[in-house]
Amino acid sequence: MTVYDDLMAHARETEALAQVAGRLGWDQETMMPRGAAAQRGEESAAMEGVLHARRTDSRFGDWLAQAEAGDAVAKANLREIRRAYERAKKVPAKLAAEIARVTSVAQGVWAEARAAEDVAAFLPTLRRVVALRQEEGQALAQGGDVYDALLDDYEPGAGAAELDEMFGALRPRLVALRAAILDKPQPAALAGRFDEAAQLALSRELAGLFSYDFSRGRIDKAVHPFCSGSGSDVRVTTRTDPVDPFNCLYSTIHEVGHASYEQNVDPDHLLTPIGRGVSMGVHESQSRIYENQLARSPAFAGWLLGRMRDTFGDIGITDPMEFARAVNRVSNGYIRTEADEVQYNLHVMMRFDLERTLISGDLAVDDLEAAWNDRFAADFGFAVDKPSNGCLQDVHWSVGLMGYFPTYSLGNVYAGCLHAALRADRPALDAELARGDLSGATTWLRDKVQRHGALMSPRETIKAACGAAPSEAPLLDYLEAKFSALYDL
Template sequence: MTSNSAYAALSEHFRDVVALGQISGLLGWDQETIMPSGSAAQRSEWMSTLEKVSHAQRTDPRIADWLDAVNAENLTQAEAANVRLIRRQFERQSKVPSALATQIARVTSQAQGIWAKARENDDFSAFQGVLTEVLNLRREEAAALADGGNPYDALLEDYEPGMQESELAALLGGLREGLVELRAKAVESGTNIPTLSGQFSCDQQTMIAHELASAFGYDWSRGRLDFSVHPFSSGSFNDVRITTRVSEEDPFNCFYSTIHEVGHATYEQGIDQTMGLSMLGRGVSMGVHESQSRILENQLGRSRAFTGYLYRRMRDVFGDFGIDDAETFYRVVNKMNRGFIRTEADEVQYNLHVSLRFDLERQLIAGDLEVADLEEAWNARFLSDFGYPVDKPSNGVLQDVHWSVGLFGYFPTYSLGNIYAGELFDKMSVDVPNLQDDLGQGDTTQALAWLSENIHQHGSLYEPRETIKRAVGHAPTAAPLLAYLNAKFGEIYGL
């Protein structure tokens, strides 16, 4: 077999692998949005069967022969990167028995519905059993992948290739220290910022959410907006769907959830079309992915300039809603609120939520914490970090979907995304000198063009930190994010 024919066989085979993954993602979107509740058991069987077929494709013995036959010297940069990603996935997947992969798919599909019902009823005990089963399966998978190494590192590899628990612990620990100090100063400042109140109709919120999605570059010909308990983005390349949620008392939840998910979606929609159904045709990591959602949501969407535009638009739609001017509105949007929900947290406190989850889940994987003690551990840590107790499970241990579907190792990528976003915004502000003027008009064209050129188009061509380094000129650190937060909230709270 020649190198060219081996690469052609690999490429053709992994078109099917990628397509099967996209089908699975679409079934997951359907399950979270419009699937009838009585279909859960059948969907679980579908997901299990699909995973069985996909796992067989990903671990096909012919892959090893094709990889051995490929001569790296004959490959283009994109082809070499495609082979690198195929080799990484093949080696990882080959360590996981098919029966285990199939069982994980079956149980997590079931667990998702059980979690949703337990959350609705504020009953952690109803979720505890299946979460224990999910955790045990993921521990077994982590042990197989680690092959004697750190099990949590093995799980991280699925979401942030090359990242290690020890590095994350140091990075997020330092970030947490700075944010705890900033939060304490803001709380002690006594600064009084109004809170948005009133009734904002679902239909009008949905209309503005569609406008915001368009303003931030969402291509409606390749996507759609629906509603779910937990907002998310699903899909890749030319079929990328987003969801949001609506509360008539809190339009910001809808608006900023929409902008956040559009950040994920525009990344996927912006990948070079030539990458198609290859391993390159997706976001390179969850940390880089999250940087795209967070920079749109926060550095751009919560800026003084863009909130001025949003204030005028909300006045047009809702009339007088009790905020007298755009400057007050900017402070209201960015107010540090006492609350429980990660997705609704301000920029300062958000990473404290992530740190809590990161520390708890690595204890779970290590066996230092069991599911039976998880709610108590969550509540104790929350009280320590935020200064007030959790009032109910849906505001605490049951608020996130991630553990129900086995996404251990995912949570820290949220803070990595914020760190990467801090670096990207710092560089974007230099490269796009009239950025704030554009945002004041609701115009994100230049900002999105910068992100497209430096991040989106490359897909998974480069490794995660290399992607950020190429965009900003150096290895990423938390320094720009902390500087941005201290400057922004220092001004808002008069520190």
């Protein structure tokens, strides 16, 4: 046994325990009885304490000084271990456990406040979550930018200033495209009510079509759809709406994009530091390209129309192009997760700006609702009608995911780059999608991105797949071309 072997044995056990901790979170969202929330908080804190102790083990200094990387895989594992160790040792164990405990309980408080449309009921808990994350960010930053230190948890190497510049380049063309579309007649909407069991059955069919491996996963229902796990146990959740089956179908496809990334990492990397998605931005690129560039393409929409009619009967639309417009409908709305491709990033940019000011202390938690409502009215041109459509709609801040939101838009940018490269490599892609054949596209993404896990950095992963550094231009060009054709601009 070499020093590297000792280090990797420790890392594999740590990764296995982290998967168990993740399963606690999955259970809390799907099956845990409501009365168990306080106990689950203590369980999560205890697990975080164990993980923090392993991640800051006193042997790491010697291990990292003596371990030798024999190949690219070993070099990448050492990079990830060193990065995790350097971050973990800056955060006191007591603080790490308290964050886990508070955010576990906060999730239930948020859900109840959201259901009751009661922002005030959530604010004391949110104040505590923000304060804890500020404390953690200060420990990590060690005098540097606190928000960047938190962002680095989700997108290693990214910085708020760089993202601000990228978002500044996105905004003008997105706003202009939205204005042009909203000046046109709106497409027809689906008609009728859609049986929940039928929605779930079709969503399972679509998951399989997009290569989700049910022998290593499962689909359950949750308030906020998510994906959990890696390797041989990757679970997704979805939700249903009796008048909007697209919510179920496209939420499922989106989460299957995340799940496919985790399921398709090279099995040799299982339970190692590189045996998972490299960042949330790259992760989001997979979910967004599955959901939007592939599943919302006019070609695939034509195939889906047939399956919708087979499943639900008369849905109020028979023309494939009209159905494609319905799938890609651009309209005013409050909810980020239900937003169309044109406006989605505007929702993300708003949250990015708000959470930066929360972390810096320039925005007090008690003033969040007013700040949200003012910014929403300025960006979208109409007023928030209730908290569940406003600052209580997302689960992220309740569970302490400060720095996470910008990775959604970064993922869209990455997806734009990947889509351009995919089409260049597969000129017959539309013909495949029109047959409901996703195998070529999903195989390309598996080979170009997913199998590598965290072997490369986020930007290197996208550059290797596309042959060029990430840029917002392919995403903007794709959106303008697609929606100009759909709306006859």
